[in-house]
Amino acid sequence: MTSLWEYANPRKFMATTGWLLPLISMLAAVCVTVGLIWGFFFTPDDFRQGSTVKIVFIHVPAAMMAINAWVMMLIASLIWLIRRHHVSALAAKAAAPVGVVMTLIALFTGAIWGQPMWGTWWAWDPRLTSFLILFLFYLGYVAMWAAIDDPDTGADLTAVLCLVGSVFAVLSRYAAIFWNQGLHQGASLSVAPGERMDMTYKLPLYVSMLGFGLLFLALVLAGTRTEIRARRMKALIARERMV
Secondary structure (H helix, E strand, O other), X not given: OHHHHHHHOHXXXXXXXXXXXXXXXXXXXXXXXXXXXXHHHOOOOEXXXXXXXXXXXXXXXXXXXXXXXXXXXXXXXXXXXXXXXXXXXXXXHHHHHHHHHHHHHHHHHHXXXXXXXXXXXXXXXXXHHHHHHHHHHHHHHHHHHHHOOOHHHHHHHHHHXXXXXXXXXXXXXXXXXXXXXXXXXXXXXXXXXXXXXXXXXXXXXXXXXXXXXXXXHHHHHHHHHHHHXXXXXXHHHHHHHHO
Protein backbone atom coordinates (compact mmCIF):
# COMPACT_ATOMS: atom_id res chain seq x y z
CA MET A 1 0.00 0.00 0.00
CA THR A 2 2.92 2.32 0.62
CA SER A 3 4.00 2.03 -3.01
CA LEU A 4 0.42 2.65 -4.16
CA TRP A 5 0.21 5.98 -2.35
CA GLU A 6 3.39 7.10 -4.12
CA TYR A 7 1.26 7.81 -7.19
CA ALA A 8 -0.57 10.49 -5.23
CA ASN A 9 2.57 12.53 -5.79
CA PRO A 10 1.95 14.58 -8.96
CA ARG A 11 5.53 14.09 -10.20
CA LYS A 12 5.32 10.32 -9.79
CA PHE A 13 1.89 10.27 -11.42
CA MET A 14 3.03 12.36 -14.40
CA ALA A 15 6.17 10.28 -14.92
CA THR A 16 4.30 6.98 -14.85
CA THR A 17 1.33 8.01 -16.95
CA GLY A 18 3.62 9.67 -19.48
CA TRP A 19 4.58 6.27 -20.93
CA LEU A 20 1.45 4.38 -19.82
CA LEU A 21 -1.11 6.65 -21.48
CA PRO A 22 -0.06 6.00 -25.12
CA LEU A 23 -0.12 2.24 -24.50
CA ILE A 24 -3.60 2.31 -22.95
CA SER A 25 -4.86 4.61 -25.71
CA MET A 26 -3.62 2.26 -28.41
CA LEU A 27 -5.17 -0.80 -26.73
CA ALA A 28 -8.45 1.09 -26.30
CA ALA A 29 -8.57 2.05 -29.99
CA VAL A 30 -7.88 -1.53 -31.06
CA CYS A 31 -10.46 -3.09 -28.73
CA VAL A 32 -13.21 -0.58 -29.50
CA THR A 33 -12.63 -0.91 -33.25
CA VAL A 34 -12.48 -4.72 -33.20
CA GLY A 35 -15.46 -5.04 -30.86
CA LEU A 36 -17.74 -2.74 -32.85
CA ILE A 37 -16.78 -4.06 -36.29
CA TRP A 38 -17.09 -7.65 -35.07
CA GLY A 39 -20.41 -6.97 -33.41
CA PHE A 40 -22.08 -4.92 -36.15
CA PHE A 41 -20.81 -6.70 -39.25
CA PHE A 42 -19.98 -10.28 -38.26
CA THR A 43 -22.87 -11.30 -36.01
CA PRO A 44 -26.28 -12.49 -37.23
CA ASP A 45 -29.57 -10.74 -36.60
CA ASP A 46 -31.48 -11.84 -33.51
CA PHE A 47 -34.55 -13.99 -34.19
CA ARG A 48 -36.70 -11.68 -32.03
CA GLN A 49 -35.13 -8.21 -32.23
CA GLY A 50 -33.60 -8.41 -35.68
CA SER A 51 -30.67 -6.11 -36.44
CA THR A 52 -31.65 -3.66 -33.68
CA VAL A 53 -30.06 -5.99 -31.11
CA LYS A 54 -26.63 -4.99 -32.40
CA ILE A 55 -26.88 -1.66 -30.63
CA VAL A 56 -26.04 -3.71 -27.53
CA PHE A 57 -22.36 -3.42 -28.51
CA ILE A 58 -22.51 0.33 -27.83
CA HIS A 59 -25.33 0.64 -25.32
CA VAL A 60 -24.16 -1.89 -22.75
CA PRO A 61 -20.48 -0.78 -22.60
CA ALA A 62 -21.52 2.89 -22.42
CA ALA A 63 -24.06 2.22 -19.64
CA MET A 64 -21.50 0.12 -17.78
CA MET A 65 -18.90 2.90 -17.92
CA ALA A 66 -21.45 5.59 -17.01
CA ILE A 67 -22.05 3.78 -13.72
CA ASN A 68 -18.46 2.69 -13.12
CA ALA A 69 -17.23 6.21 -13.79
CA TRP A 70 -19.32 7.45 -10.90
CA VAL A 71 -18.02 4.62 -8.71
CA MET A 72 -14.47 5.66 -9.61
CA MET A 73 -15.31 9.27 -8.74
CA LEU A 74 -16.75 8.11 -5.41
CA ILE A 75 -13.57 6.24 -4.51
CA ALA A 76 -11.38 9.16 -5.58
CA SER A 77 -13.58 11.57 -3.60
CA LEU A 78 -13.32 9.42 -0.47
CA ILE A 79 -9.54 9.34 -0.84
CA TRP A 80 -9.55 13.13 -1.08
CA LEU A 81 -11.76 13.55 1.98
CA ILE A 82 -9.73 11.11 4.07
CA ARG A 83 -6.15 11.58 2.88
CA ARG A 84 -6.29 14.95 1.05
CA HIS A 85 -4.41 13.72 -2.02
CA HIS A 86 -4.88 16.31 -4.76
CA VAL A 87 -4.35 13.82 -7.60
CA SER A 88 -7.40 11.85 -6.49
CA ALA A 89 -9.57 14.97 -6.52
CA LEU A 90 -8.29 15.94 -9.96
CA ALA A 91 -8.90 12.40 -11.24
CA ALA A 92 -12.51 12.59 -10.06
CA LYS A 93 -12.87 15.96 -11.77
CA ALA A 94 -11.40 14.55 -15.00
CA ALA A 95 -13.72 11.53 -14.93
CA ALA A 96 -16.93 13.56 -14.70
CA PRO A 97 -17.08 14.85 -18.31
CA VAL A 98 -16.33 11.34 -19.57
CA GLY A 99 -19.16 10.04 -17.42
CA VAL A 100 -21.49 12.69 -18.87
CA VAL A 101 -20.71 11.54 -22.41
CA MET A 102 -21.06 7.84 -21.54
CA THR A 103 -24.41 8.49 -19.87
CA LEU A 104 -25.63 10.45 -22.89
CA ILE A 105 -24.56 7.65 -25.23
CA ALA A 106 -26.38 5.10 -23.05
CA LEU A 107 -29.57 7.17 -22.93
CA PHE A 108 -29.50 7.93 -26.66
CA THR A 109 -28.77 4.38 -27.80
CA GLY A 110 -31.30 3.06 -25.30
CA ALA A 111 -33.97 5.26 -26.89
CA ILE A 112 -33.02 4.03 -30.37
CA TRP A 113 -33.13 0.43 -29.15
CA GLY A 114 -36.32 0.89 -27.16
CA GLN A 115 -38.46 2.57 -29.81
CA PRO A 116 -38.90 -0.48 -32.09
CA MET A 117 -39.04 -2.85 -29.10
CA TRP A 118 -41.40 -0.89 -26.83
CA GLY A 119 -43.10 1.38 -29.34
CA THR A 120 -41.85 4.50 -27.52
CA TRP A 121 -38.61 6.43 -27.25
CA TRP A 122 -38.89 6.86 -23.49
CA ALA A 123 -40.71 5.33 -20.56
CA TRP A 124 -40.59 6.28 -16.89
CA ASP A 125 -39.15 2.87 -16.09
CA PRO A 126 -37.32 2.63 -12.70
CA ARG A 127 -33.95 1.95 -14.32
CA LEU A 128 -34.34 4.61 -17.00
CA THR A 129 -35.52 7.20 -14.51
CA SER A 130 -32.70 6.57 -12.06
CA PHE A 131 -30.23 6.69 -14.96
CA LEU A 132 -31.60 10.06 -16.02
CA ILE A 133 -31.23 11.33 -12.44
CA LEU A 134 -27.65 10.07 -12.44
CA PHE A 135 -27.05 12.12 -15.61
CA LEU A 136 -28.39 15.22 -13.83
CA PHE A 137 -26.01 14.56 -10.93
CA TYR A 138 -23.16 14.39 -13.43
CA LEU A 139 -24.15 17.79 -14.80
CA GLY A 140 -24.41 19.21 -11.30
CA TYR A 141 -20.98 17.82 -10.42
CA VAL A 142 -19.35 19.42 -13.48
CA ALA A 143 -21.19 22.71 -12.88
CA MET A 144 -20.11 22.82 -9.24
CA TRP A 145 -16.45 22.43 -10.18
CA ALA A 146 -16.82 25.24 -12.72
CA ALA A 147 -18.60 27.55 -10.26
CA ILE A 148 -16.07 27.37 -7.39
CA ASP A 149 -12.76 29.18 -7.72
CA ASP A 150 -10.93 27.67 -4.75
CA PRO A 151 -9.82 24.16 -5.81
CA ASP A 152 -9.85 22.65 -2.31
CA THR A 153 -13.33 23.97 -1.58
CA GLY A 154 -14.49 22.70 -4.94
CA ALA A 155 -13.02 19.28 -4.21
CA ASP A 156 -14.76 19.16 -0.82
CA LEU A 157 -18.21 20.14 -2.08
CA THR A 158 -18.10 17.96 -5.19
CA ALA A 159 -16.98 15.03 -3.04
CA VAL A 160 -20.10 15.43 -0.89
CA LEU A 161 -22.25 15.67 -4.03
CA CYS A 162 -20.61 12.51 -5.32
CA LEU A 163 -21.52 10.67 -2.11
CA VAL A 164 -25.18 11.68 -2.49
CA GLY A 165 -25.27 10.83 -6.19
CA SER A 166 -23.86 7.38 -5.51
CA VAL A 167 -27.30 6.31 -4.33
CA PHE A 168 -28.59 6.80 -7.86
CA ALA A 169 -25.56 5.09 -9.37
CA VAL A 170 -26.58 2.01 -7.38
CA LEU A 171 -30.24 2.43 -8.33
CA SER A 172 -29.43 2.73 -12.03
CA ARG A 173 -27.63 -0.61 -11.81
CA TYR A 174 -30.06 -2.54 -9.63
CA ALA A 175 -33.41 -0.82 -10.20
CA ALA A 176 -34.75 -3.72 -12.22
CA ILE A 177 -33.93 -6.02 -9.30
CA PHE A 178 -35.33 -3.73 -6.60
CA TRP A 179 -38.54 -3.17 -8.56
CA ASN A 180 -39.52 -6.16 -10.67
CA GLN A 181 -41.50 -4.10 -13.13
CA GLY A 182 -41.07 -1.75 -16.07
CA LEU A 183 -40.26 -2.15 -19.74
CA HIS A 184 -36.50 -2.38 -19.45
CA GLN A 185 -35.17 -5.87 -20.02
CA GLY A 186 -32.98 -7.70 -17.54
CA ALA A 187 -29.20 -7.64 -17.54
CA SER A 188 -27.73 -8.41 -20.95
CA LEU A 189 -25.07 -10.64 -19.40
CA SER A 190 -27.32 -12.32 -16.85
CA VAL A 191 -26.32 -15.77 -15.60
CA ALA A 192 -29.90 -16.67 -14.73
CA PRO A 193 -31.28 -19.80 -16.46
CA GLY A 194 -32.85 -19.05 -19.81
CA GLU A 195 -31.39 -15.52 -19.97
CA ARG A 196 -27.87 -16.23 -21.12
CA MET A 197 -26.60 -14.44 -24.19
CA ASP A 198 -25.25 -16.63 -26.97
CA MET A 199 -21.46 -16.63 -27.35
CA THR A 200 -21.92 -15.25 -30.87
CA TYR A 201 -22.89 -11.94 -29.28
CA LYS A 202 -21.12 -12.29 -25.97
CA LEU A 203 -17.53 -12.44 -27.28
CA PRO A 204 -17.63 -9.20 -29.34
CA LEU A 205 -19.54 -7.56 -26.49
CA TYR A 206 -16.74 -8.46 -24.07
CA VAL A 207 -14.19 -6.95 -26.47
CA SER A 208 -16.26 -3.79 -26.81
CA MET A 209 -16.67 -3.53 -23.03
CA LEU A 210 -12.92 -3.90 -22.57
CA GLY A 211 -12.35 -1.21 -25.18
CA PHE A 212 -14.75 1.22 -23.51
CA GLY A 213 -13.11 0.55 -20.15
CA LEU A 214 -9.65 1.24 -21.55
CA LEU A 215 -10.97 4.31 -23.35
CA PHE A 216 -12.38 5.64 -20.10
CA LEU A 217 -9.07 5.02 -18.34
CA ALA A 218 -7.12 6.75 -21.09
CA LEU A 219 -9.40 9.79 -21.05
CA VAL A 220 -9.25 10.06 -17.26
CA LEU A 221 -5.46 9.83 -17.23
CA ALA A 222 -5.22 12.45 -19.98
CA GLY A 223 -7.68 14.71 -18.17
CA THR A 224 -5.88 14.34 -14.85
CA ARG A 225 -2.57 15.19 -16.47
CA THR A 226 -4.18 18.30 -17.98
CA GLU A 227 -5.59 19.32 -14.59
CA ILE A 228 -2.18 18.91 -12.94
CA ARG A 229 -0.53 21.05 -15.61
CA ALA A 230 -3.24 23.70 -15.26
CA ARG A 231 -2.76 23.82 -11.49
CA ARG A 232 1.01 24.13 -11.90
CA MET A 233 0.54 26.96 -14.38
CA LYS A 234 -1.76 28.83 -11.97
CA ALA A 235 0.81 28.40 -9.20
CA LEU A 236 3.59 29.78 -11.43
CA ILE A 237 1.47 32.76 -12.49
CA ALA A 238 0.59 33.53 -8.88
CA ARG A 239 4.28 33.30 -7.88
CA GLU A 240 5.32 35.68 -10.66
CA ARG A 241 2.70 38.21 -9.59
CA MET A 242 4.00 38.10 -6.03
CA VAL A 243 7.52 38.80 -7.29
